[in-house]
Amino acid sequence: MTLSFYVHIPYCIKRCGYCDFNTYTPSELQDGATLEIVSNDYIDAVLKELDAAPKDQVPTIFFGGGTPSLLPADDLGRVIAAIKARNGLTSDCEITLEANPDSVTKEKLERYLEVGFNRISFGMQSAKPHVLAVLDRTHNPVNVKRAVDMARAVGFKSISVDLIYGTPGESLDDWRESVQEALDLDIDHISAYALIVETGTKLAAQIKRGDLTMPDDDLMADMYLLVDEMCEERGLRWYELSNWSKPSHECRHNIAYWENKNWWGLGPGAHSHVDGKRFWNVKHPNAYKEKLFSSQSPIHESEDLTSEQKAREGIMLGIRMRDGLQISLLEPHQLELLGTYRENGYIELRDDRVLLTPVGRLIADRIVREITF
């Protein structure tokens, strides 16, 4: 068995209005503090946590956040080096950095490459300033092209952008322009996510007050079908519900999640999955550090999956992927339930597999709920 690593960097300069991730601005963590102060001993804590992980060889490492590109390459490099030293990396180990297009420079990117990164994913979200404004994103859309070109120039072999659709005020044409612009960057990979209004966010409050209105499901669906069509046309093949890539540029780290491989999340709030057991760390960075520096486990809770839960998760995750589900793994009653979905064009059966059609992907949760839960 191999072991993938996720490394959580829980810092942002500013919190975006729609985001409910486990991330903090420096002043939220410590009054008047700078990033250097709050992140000072963070990598030390992560390395302490690493001591508890199994020592299997590592096929992928993913630095996410937060904004990992806020931290100096040398800091992140310490984590990569430590993992390499104790576990060993596969020869084709994929090491991804999530980056804000505004916070990278040529020098920084070169340095990231030197410490081991080979894949970079930029948070582009949209090419339209009015959409970015609603999302609270600070970057200038022209910086995305600059960042992508720089990353390619310094030698990143696989470049991805994230897009968000369904922002209040975004039209289908706005979205078409954003997708077009992303594709024109000639990137290798696109993740496109429907905007989700998470409770407790600024966006949720704005919607509740009536300042913003979420688009209806029909528009969201049209946006999804549009990005799928445009990506496929440009040779980026759909391989998971919200992900498209050029051949052999699929994100292998994420595939490890979806195939229920073993993976370890380092950092506050990070989840792990090892041999059918899920566990996750205390959420707050300060509590996380405190635990580790007093030699306690940062694990907050855990669950042992029953065989039934494992099977359900298998279907829930598998059906979202290009290769779908193996028919032989489904019970006769599940296949029967799928019958009407096939008649209505939501799924197709190909060889020995059940696959979602583009319209079927849009109701994947409904289908999963019906056949598994």
Place this chain on the structure above:
Amino acid sequence: MPAISLAKAPQPAATNPAQIRNFCIIAHIDHGKSTLADRMLGITEVVEARNMRAQYLDRMDIERERGITIKSQAVRLPWRSGLDGQEYILNMIDTPGHVDFTYEVSRSLAACEGAVLLVDCAQGIEAQTLANLYLAMENNLTIIPVLNKIDLPNAQPEKFAAELAKLIGCQPEDCLRVSGKTGDGVAELLDQIIAQIPAPKGDANAPARALIFDSVYDSYRGVVTYVRVIDGHLSPREQIQMFSTGVRHEALEVGVISPEPVASKGLGVGEVGYLITGVKDVRQSRVGDTITTYNNPTKVALAGYKDPKPMVFSGLFPLDGADFPVLREALDKLQLNDAALVYEPESSAALGFGFRCGFLGLLHMEIVRERLEREHKLNLISTAPNVVYNVIMDDGKEIRVTNPSEFPEGKVETVFEPIVKSTILAPSDFIGTIMELCQERRGILLGMDYISEDRVEIRYDLPLAEIVFDFFDQLKSRTKGYASLDYEEKGDAQGNLVKVDILLQGEAVDAFSAIVHRDKAYAYGVMMTGKLRELIPRQQFEVPIQAAIGSRIIARESIRAIRKDVLAKCYGGDISRKRKLLEKQKEGKKRMKMVGRVEVPQEAFVAALATDADIEKVKAARKAGQ
């Protein structure tokens, strides 16, 4: 004080009928009957001041909360007349004040020689009181007109005394003035009851004859039967016999209510009290039956009552199908005490297993439902109430329809629906409004009279179905609450009626079928299809919703297929969260009912069929369950 202590007062079974007065109080719901009754219990000292509580005689929570009386009560009150100084026994027989319970009123009236007509002198007489007054007059009862609440600042005793005088045919100054609240005039009222109401007459030596005027199930003692003795005598440990069935029981206990049950040596001519035989079912002690003794039975029964006939039907279904047995048990239990409640099991493709229940009217329905929910912790969906139709097929076959979904297909010759004769009392300013409403509801004007210079009595024949729908709410809102309504059955009449079915994906949903007037079928169809379009979530295919009369579609809507039901992101930490979310959503799905291939949330049924209050309740239950 003219009160007499119970010990010294004339004793049951040993009271001369000449010393007895039996009376009831006829009043509208909030005209102060219970307060006046409380006051009578107080000044006759049958209830000690420290034990007194408001609405003493109303036993059920619902009675107290709603301020209405559902079941009759009979209380023995000793009193020394302030006029002649003699001792008397007054039996006050409580009466319900709502149109649904008219049959209970008529029972009470039959046990009395006189009635106190109690009217709030800030409001004037109401339609239902008027109906009960006429009932009392038909029974040759002596009527004592009384204006209550004379302590109120907006009291208009002169105006309403004139109104009462005109109705009864007495002089305005004959109306007594009391305040149940302060006690003013209550002693005088008791004296007048003695002076004006005749003593009961009967033959003490004849075979016993006692009229059952109520029958109540008590979980400790079994059925408690309330009787008025006409002739002869009833004693404890005697073998008694029900005249109608010949069934024999032992009178385990005989007694009077004062106002708690007190066992006595028996009951004599003219007396009112209770007896306990150990039977467990009120239907064995049928209201209106005559009780006699086994050893010396009478040959002539007393005039009984008409059996109350259910007028309004509705399906009751447990929200949780597993509660069906609980509902059955609860209904069985309620029926022990409520002979007017009828029910039979019903299954609805949409709502599962439940019961089709027959009620005396809307209030009766509401009360039964409330008791089921409150006393038996049930969560119920009730279908829209409907009346009973008689459908004559062209082959002459006659079909009785208590559930719209049973309305026959095929060639219908005629449909008969129940008609009621309704009486509306209202300020004359509202005549136009009321006539307009009654016309809309297929009413036929019978007549109109001024009962005072600015109050009018309007009489209409109306289809009961219209009243059951929302007539009363409309009447109240259009007359700012001033109008009051009473109605009585007036047989069936032919109606131009059709059944409108609601089809989901071509399949009729039984719970949504309705029998409506042909002119209103289209409006019903449009309303219902529109409502359902909003209430039913999008499915994996387009779902047409149609309203149809037979095979003819009269309205159509459609629910478009679902486009999106997926969370875009599913990474490391999302996985178990997502699994749990799907598990929870699946739970929610269990509350969906499948209609053919269409999933319909229970809320949709409730919202489409029920009142706003129901919808709120279901929402609250959902929230609590989450």
